[in-house]
Every structure is written in C-alpha cells, then in structure tokens.
Amino acid sequence: MLTVPYLRDQKEEALKRLSIKNFNNTALVDEILMMDEERRQAQQENDETLAEMNNIAKEIGILFKSGQAGQADALKNRNIALKDKSKTLSERINNLKDNIQAKLVEIPNVPHLTVPRGRVxxxxxxxxxxxxxxxxxxxxxxxxxxxxxxxxxxxxxxxxxxxxxxxxxxxxxxxxxxxxxxxxxxxxxxxxxxxxxxxxxxxxxxxxxxxxxxxxxxxxxxxxxxxxxxxxxxxxxxxxxxxxxxxxxxxxxxxxxxxxxxxxxxxxxxxxxxxxxxxxxxxxxxxxxxxxxxxxxxxxxxxxxxxxxxxxxxxxxxxxxxxxxxxxxxxxxxxxxxxxxxxxxxxxxxxxxxxxxxxxxxxxxxxxxxxxxxxxxxxxxxxxxxxxxxxxxxxxxxxxxxxxxxxxxxxxxxxxxxxxxxx
RNA sequence: GGAGAGGUGGGUGAGUGGCUGAAACCAACAGUUUGCUAAACUGUCGUACUCUUACCGGGUACCGGGGGUUCGAAUCCCCCCCUCUCCGCCA
Structure with missing residues (x-):
C-alpha cells in the first residue's frame, strides 16, 4: 500500500509511474488527497477540543480537592457539550480514514522507472x-x-x-x-x-x-x-x-x-x-x-x-x-x-x-x-x-x-x- | 476439551479514578574518566497523527482490541482476542 504523504508530495511522479502499470485513475488519487485534507482539518479541530476538555477536567479536579465542588457544575456542563462535539468529529475522522484506506488499497505499487510498458x-x-x-x-x-x-x-x-x-x-x-x-x-x-x-x-x-x-x-x-x-x-x-x-x-x-x-x-x-x-x-x-x-x-x-x-x-x-x-x-x-x-x-x-x-x-x-x-x-x-x-x-x-x-x-x-x- | 491466572514502554516490572505517557531496574545510545577492554559516573532513551517547521517546540491519541460509565479511566463495567499454568488427549 502506498502512503498518503507520498501521494501528496509526489503526485505527478506517482501517476507517471503508475501509468506504466496501466493504472491511470487520477480521480482516485485526487479523491484520496481531498479526503486526507479534510481529515487533517477535522483532526486538528478535534485535538483542540480534546485539549480544552483535558484542561477543564483538571480544573474540576482542583476544585474538588480544595473543597469547592459546588463551583464545578458550570465546567462539567461545558465539558459535556465539548464531548458531543468531539464525538461527532471523531466519527467523521474515522469515516475518512476508513475511506482513504479503502481507496488506497486499490492503487498498485509504483513500478521502478526501468519497468517496460506492456500489457501481457x-x-x-x-x-x-x-x-x-x-x-x-x-x-x-x-x-x-x-x-x-x-x-x-x-x-x-x-x-x-x-x-x-x-x-x-x-x-x-x-x-x-x-x-x-x-x-x-x-x-x-x-x-x-x-x-x-x-x-x-x-x-x-x-x-x-x-x-x-x-x-x-x-x-x-x-x-x-x-x-x-x-x-x-x-x-x-x-x-x-x-x-x-x-x-x-x-x-x-x-x-x-x-x-x-x-x-x-x-x-x-x-x-x-x-x-x-x-x-x-x-x-x-x-x-x-x-x-x-x-x-x-x-x-x-x-x-x-x-x-x-x-x-x-x-x-x-x-x-x-x-x-x-x-x-x-x-x-x-x-x-x-x-x-x-x-x-x-x-x-x-x-x-x-x-x-x-x-x-x-x-x-x-x-x-x-x-x-x-x-x-x-x-x-x-x-x-x-x-x-x-x-x-x-x-x-x-x-x-x-x-x-x-x-x-x-x-x-x-x-x-x-x-x-x-x-x- | 475442562479448570485457573494473566495481558503495561526493547526486557523485567510498579501502578485500583485526577499529582501517570506512565516509577524503578536492566538493555540500548551519547559523553566523561581510564594506556586498551572492563567498571564507574552523567545525560538521552516509546510510537502514531497533527500544528509550526531548517531546527527547537506545541497539541492529541495509544497501557491486548472494541464499546460503555465519569467533568476526568492503565485503573470501574461489558464484549472479543491472545498468552501462560494444571488436568485430559496426543506426534
């Protein structure tokens, strides 16, 4: 299986070589790269959400320790909302990953440049x-x-x-x-x-x-x-x-x-x-x-x-x-x-x-x-x-x-x- | 096939809800010392994704796999997988 970074960085080279194997599905490669772009954006948003949740959880912990548990409710609610958001994002990320993987395995290995063209x-x-x-x-x-x-x-x-x-x-x-x-x-x-x-x-x-x-x-x-x-x-x-x-x-x-x-x-x-x-x-x-x-x-x-x-x-x-x-x-x-x-x-x-x-x-x-x-x-x-x-x-x-x-x-x-x- | 125990970083192994990405030791790597080797001392020492990117650095995830409870899970609950021990069978 090829890696996404390779396709991203050397798309033209990859397609050129793949044509030797009579693989010319440029659209498939583009689709993978688009999904990957989307995945990275969602990933980043999710990471930020999780980071905020972690911080809030720590604050709550401190409140509990110092006997101010009553003040934690607002924070708890905030985290419950964030959790929902993160869940949606995670699902999207996982879907994208699965789709990328499914497309990726359809692409054959890129042949060496010395491989002769041919069909049979x-x-x-x-x-x-x-x-x-x-x-x-x-x-x-x-x-x-x-x-x-x-x-x-x-x-x-x-x-x-x-x-x-x-x-x-x-x-x-x-x-x-x-x-x-x-x-x-x-x-x-x-x-x-x-x-x-x-x-x-x-x-x-x-x-x-x-x-x-x-x-x-x-x-x-x-x-x-x-x-x-x-x-x-x-x-x-x-x-x-x-x-x-x-x-x-x-x-x-x-x-x-x-x-x-x-x-x-x-x-x-x-x-x-x-x-x-x-x-x-x-x-x-x-x-x-x-x-x-x-x-x-x-x-x-x-x-x-x-x-x-x-x-x-x-x-x-x-x-x-x-x-x-x-x-x-x-x-x-x-x-x-x-x-x-x-x-x-x-x-x-x-x-x-x-x-x-x-x-x-x-x-x-x-x-x-x-x-x-x-x-x-x-x-x-x-x-x-x-x-x-x-x-x-x-x-x-x-x-x-x-x-x-x-x-x-x-x-x-x-x-x-x-x-x-x-x- | 029956019964039990257990799965934590390269290894051994601690850890029963927040101070744990994770102690300690070993191994490994780098350096200091030494005539060499060894020893000792000091430091480094997981992977992936991602942001920034020359580098440094930041964020997130991962303690067999998946799901759940919770503001918060290596730690509690459920399902699955695997390994080990004893018994049975057997080359």
Whole structure:
C-alpha cells in the first residue's frame, strides 16, 4: 500500500509511474488527497477540543480537592457539550480514514522507472539468457511419461488420497526432490541467509500483511474452524515475522531463507500447461527474503537475482531472465525478474522463480520500519524470490537430462541424491 | 476439551479514578574518566497523527482490541482476542 504523504508530495511522479502499470485513475488519487485534507482539518479541530476538555477536567479536579465542588457544575456542563462535539468529529475522522484506506488499497505499487510498458507476458523484456540447450535423444519423452516410466511420482495415488494436484513422490523421485531442497538451502545459507522453518498456516492478520487478503482470498486454502490459512508461499510467514517491528539500522540486512510446502487453490487452465508437475495445488519451494534499507534495495535485488542465476548455472539448466512489464507484474511489486527454465521435451519455458523488490509497499501495510542511527524512522524495503520452486525444476531436469537408458543427475546434486542416474 | 491466572514502554516490572505517557531496574545510545577492554559516573532513551517547521517546540491519541460509565479511566463495567499454568488427549 502506498502512503498518503507520498501521494501528496509526489503526485505527478506517482501517476507517471503508475501509468506504466496501466493504472491511470487520477480521480482516485485526487479523491484520496481531498479526503486526507479534510481529515487533517477535522483532526486538528478535534485535538483542540480534546485539549480544552483535558484542561477543564483538571480544573474540576482542583476544585474538588480544595473543597469547592459546588463551583464545578458550570465546567462539567461545558465539558459535556465539548464531548458531543468531539464525538461527532471523531466519527467523521474515522469515516475518512476508513475511506482513504479503502481507496488506497486499490492503487498498485509504483513500478521502478526501468519497468517496460506492456500489457501481457509477451511484452516482458528478456534481459538474460544462459545455459546450453540440450540435444534430446530420439524419442525423448515429456516428464510425465518419464515419471511413470521410472515410477518417480504417482498422480493417481494423489487423486485417490487427496485430489488432483496433490501427487505422491516416490523412491528416487522423492529423493531427487529432497536433494534439491537441501542443495538450495545450503546454497542460501552459504550466501548468508538464516534458515527458518515457518508455520504452514497463518492467521488473518498475516494474510493481510502480505496482501493475500482481502483480495486474493480465493488463492488460499482455509482452515475455517480455526480461522487460519494455508500458506501459498513461505513469503507470508517469513515476511510477517517482521510485522509491526522496528529494525535497528545496524541489524540490516536481514536475510532469511525458508523451505516450505506451498498450497494454492488457483484452478488453473487445463492441458499442457498444467500437465504433470507444471502446476500443482501443493508444491515445495525454497524462498529467500531480504529486508533492506531503501537506499540500497536495488543492489539487494541484483544480489538475489545473481543468487538464483547461480543455482540454475550449477544445475546446468538453460534459462532466461525476464524483466516483467507493467501489465504482467504483481500488484505489490516495483520490479520483478522472472526466471524461466527451458523444459526441452515439452518445449516450454517454465517459470521457476520470481524475484521482486516491493520497496515499501508491503512494509507500509505491515508497519515494518527501520530506525536509523540518527533516530529517524522510515519504512523498510522488502524483497523476496524463489530459490527455487521445486516441481518445475524436477520436470526440466528429467526432460533435459534423459538418455536412452536413464536420466542423468547433475554433478552438484549427486552428493545429495546418492545416485548419479535414474534408471 | 475442562479448570485457573494473566495481558503495561526493547526486557523485567510498579501502578485500583485526577499529582501517570506512565516509577524503578536492566538493555540500548551519547559523553566523561581510564594506556586498551572492563567498571564507574552523567545525560538521552516509546510510537502514531497533527500544528509550526531548517531546527527547537506545541497539541492529541495509544497501557491486548472494541464499546460503555465519569467533568476526568492503565485503573470501574461489558464484549472479543491472545498468552501462560494444571488436568485430559496426543506426534
């Protein structure tokens, strides 16, 4: 959520940037600013009224103490009248605040100036391509066929026990996935991230804090009896650790990494895009989160981007990096890089990571602030990225590394899997 | 699930109607002293909104959340939330 002072002080700049996200509702911004003006006037009047009431109450106290209680009646009446006035003003202020808040959450984050204009995925800018495209063998199979051939993942069993999108991983399939998780965690720890194992269910306040609520409620599974939500990503619990927190400048940067299951209800499309491991209701992901000072959050973003690139390099997967265009970015992001690996047999680019700088958009909503050495307090910047999302990595590894007699495991993983080939 | 206790500033914790935005101690920060470290001493030390604004300063609100009583509420009343302890169940 943007702050009112920002809109007030830098309205033109904000609107200019918002147009990159195809947000052109100038009237909404004006309405917010008008309501805020009104709110401040009412606030001031109310504060003055309350100040007078406080003074009168003190005078009454003194009269009582000195045994002149009889003289207090006039003052009491005066205060009763003021109380009425204050009540009216308070109600107006609260109404205005609520309305401002309601309008404010409709405005997306302002994108970074380098974000390309555009409406759809095709408008995203390819900023890097790396790795070598595999030469597939004759008769190469998509991962869903490889999976059943080597009995790595059982979708039917998942259907029986839970439902579509909840597969069982078995044998070397399970082992490969666990190896990847450990590899990703170790890499993050080596890069200075603190490992955290978060709860997989969060309360309403947390879901609101990272912006799943109120809009994206349908994305999450709920535990209705207890008013809890299954997390769609570890970003939710991890970022919420710092809700209502003021971080000392000296404690920055804060770097956390978490492995978690992720649960998503989104009833996707059908066909190739959701086939096999391409899209699931429950999947595994290692997520990196950083809190940074506003002055260097874009350096941090690049550092995180480099970290993710390093993982894919080590896994020897061909990938490309996209800078998302205004229309394709998320509501809360100021700049997002998507990483896509090429899954050779299905000939598709699969998104395996999304690295974003939210600037102070989430921090404002969560009241996550930094206290500088000078004592100044300001909103922190939050950043996060997948490092990485598991199932699609598995899909690409299986497809790209298949040979006539089995699937080769990348060298870097072999100490984690304990085998070099699936056959 | 049953019974009880409790939620106060970064922490511990005092405070049962006006002198309390809140004692004291600890932590933190700044300074003095010291050859360094430590110790000691002195000072600073909540957040938000708002006015004024270079700064200083002023006003208001906030003692889990919401509502009420009162001229006046951390303190009294009502509702809700949360935490802890004991019992039960249980990985």
């Amino acid at each position: 995925a095709a408008d995203n800018e390819i900023v890097a391509t790396a790795g070598t495209m595999p030469h597939l063998i004759e008769g190469a199979q998509p991962h869903w066929d490889l999976i059943s051939r080597f009995d790595l993942v059982d979708f039917d069993l998942g259907n029986k026990v839970t439902g579509a999108g909840f597969p069982f991983y078995k044998g070397k399939g399970a082992r490969l996935q666990r190896a990847l998780i450990n590899f990703f965690l170790d890499e993050a720890i080596a890069a200075g991230y603190l490992e955290v194992q978060p709860p997989l269910l969060v309360n309403e306040a947390s879901a609101y804090g990272t912006g799943q609520l109120p809009d994206k409620e349908a994305q999450m599974y709920t535990a209705n009896l207890d008013n809890l939500y299954l997390i769609p990503t570890a970003e939710v619990p991890i970022t919420n650790m710092y809700r209502d927190v003021i971080i000392q400048e000296g404690d920055l940067p804060v770097k956390n990494v978490a492995y978690s299951n992720c649960f998503r209800r989104e009833a996707g499309s059908w066909g190739k895009h959701v086939r096999g491991l391409n899209r699931l209701h429950q999947f595994d992901k290692v997520e990196i989160v950083q809190l940074s000072h506003p002055s260097n959050s874009y350096e941090v973003l690049e550092e995180m981007r480099a970290h993710v690139a390093g993982l894919l390099n080590k896994l020897e997967l061909p990938y490309r990096v996209l800078k998302l265009c205004g229309g394709d970015m998320s509501f809360a992001s100021a700049l997002t890089y998507d990483f896509e690996v090429f899954s050779a047999a299905q000939e598709m680019w699969l998104e395996v990571s999304s690295v974003s700088n939210f600037e102070s958009f989430q921090a404002n909503r969560m009241k996550l602030r930094i206290k500088e050495k000078t004592g100044q307090i300001q909103l922190a910047h939050t950043l996060n990225g997948s490092a990485l999302a598991l199932p699609r990595i598995v899909a690409a590894l299986l497809e790209n590394n298949q040979t006539a007699d089995g699937i080769l495991i990348p060298k870097v993983l072999q100490s984690y899997t304990g085998f070099a080939k699936i056959e």
